Amino acid sequence: MIRIYPIRTGSVQIKRAQLKRRLGGFFRVLTDPEWTEWLPIHAWLIEHPEGPILVDTGETARTREPGYFPRWHPYYRWAVSMDVKPEEELGPRLRALGIDARDIQTVVLTHCHTDHAGGLRHISGSRHILVSATERALARGFSGKTRGYLPHRWPTRCDLETIAFAPTPDGPFSGVCVLTRAGDVSIVPTPGHTPGHVSVLVKDEGITYLLAGDASYHEQALLELAPDGVTLNPALAVQTLGRILRYAKTEPVVYLPAHDPLSIVRLSARETVPGGASIARSA
Numbered sequence: 454m455i456r457i458y459p460i461r462t463g464s465v466q467i468k469r470a471q472l473k474r475r476l477g478g479f480f481r482v483l484t485d486p487e488w489t490e491w492l493p494i495h496a497w498l499i500e501h502p503e504g505p506i507l508v509d510t511g512e513t514a515r516t517r518e519p520g521y522f523p524r525w526h527p528y529y530r531w532a533v534s535m536d537v538k539p540e541e542e543l544g545p546r547l548r549a550l551g552i553d554a555r556d557i558q559t560v561v562l563t564h565c566h567t568d569h570a571g572g573l574r575h576i577s578g579s580r581h582i583l584v585s586a587t588e589r590a591l592a593r594g595f596s597g598k599t600r601g602y603l604p605h606r607w608p609t610r611c612d613l614e615t616i617a618f619a620p621t622p623d624g625p626f627s628g629v630c631v632l633t634r635a636g637d638v639s640i641v642p643t644p645g646h647t648p649g650h651v652s653v654l655v656k657d658e659g660i661t662y663l664l665a666g667d668a669s670y671h672e673q674a675l676l677e678l679a680p681d682g683v684t685l686n687p688a689l690a691v692q693t694l695g696r697i698l699r700y701a702k703t704e705p706v707v708y709l710p711a712h713d714p715l716s717i718v719r720l721s722a723r724e725t726v727p728g729g730a731s732i733a734r735s736a
């Protein structure tokens with residue numbers, strides 16, 4: 454049996470124009486006076502018979518330190534606010550679940566934005582830290598920093614391994630990387646929010662849990678095919694959301710974005726995507 458645990462590593466507040474793209478795109482995000490409520494920053498632990506798998510690493514309390522974020526970057530300056538306490542970081546959260554971080558052999562990063570890669574230091578001993586080749590390449594150097602990555606904050610002893618996607622003859626996604634011998638946990642490309650963004654599919658008891666990272670910030674944006682305000686490629690983001698919706702028509706999908714306050718509700722209630730396939734009930 455598989456269990457999925459939400460690991461909340463603090464909260465983030467963003468602009469409303471980031472949640473759902475408005476005219477003006479990124480510029481509108483910077484100038485929008487309206488903030489969202491505090492949103493969760495979730496990583497996910499998949500407790501699997503073949504060993505635990507972690508999806509994302511959350512944010513670090515170091516974000517409170519002055520100068521942690523590049524001061525010259527307008528996004529950090531005007532458009533985001535983090536609230537992470539030391540005890541909310543990934544390491545203490547795993548310990549509270551009774552998990553030794555050293556037992557986690559596989560970590561998947563949906564993408565490398567700071568609130569998904571900020572807890573890397575807690576799992577730098579894991580054997581496989583998987584990220585898409587596109588994401589790894591884009592995160593590098595100064596151009597990576599302009600894109601919102603903070604690779605200079607990652608631990609020095611941290612080898613990111615590239616995900617090897619196999620082509621899929623059918624199904625909506627362009628590739629797949631199966632992580633377990635049982636074939637029930639896999640990674641699929643979900644580009645848009647960032648060009649190398651991926652999501653993780655967990656199949657258990659007739660349900661597919663889609664750990665969506667920032668494919669969209671909430672389920673409503675998926676249903677409306679609404680891209681976020683920071684993507685550089687809204688058309689690609691919409692295409693990906695369309696693929697996820699198509700997938701959810703073929704099998705029951707519980708959709709779990711990292712920052713959707715309702716993700717944990719849907720997870721525990723096993724609530725599938727509205728309008729999609731529903732769970733088969735045995736008589």
Ligand SMILES: [Zn+2]
Nearest residue numbers: 564566646667
């Ligand atoms: Zn992101």
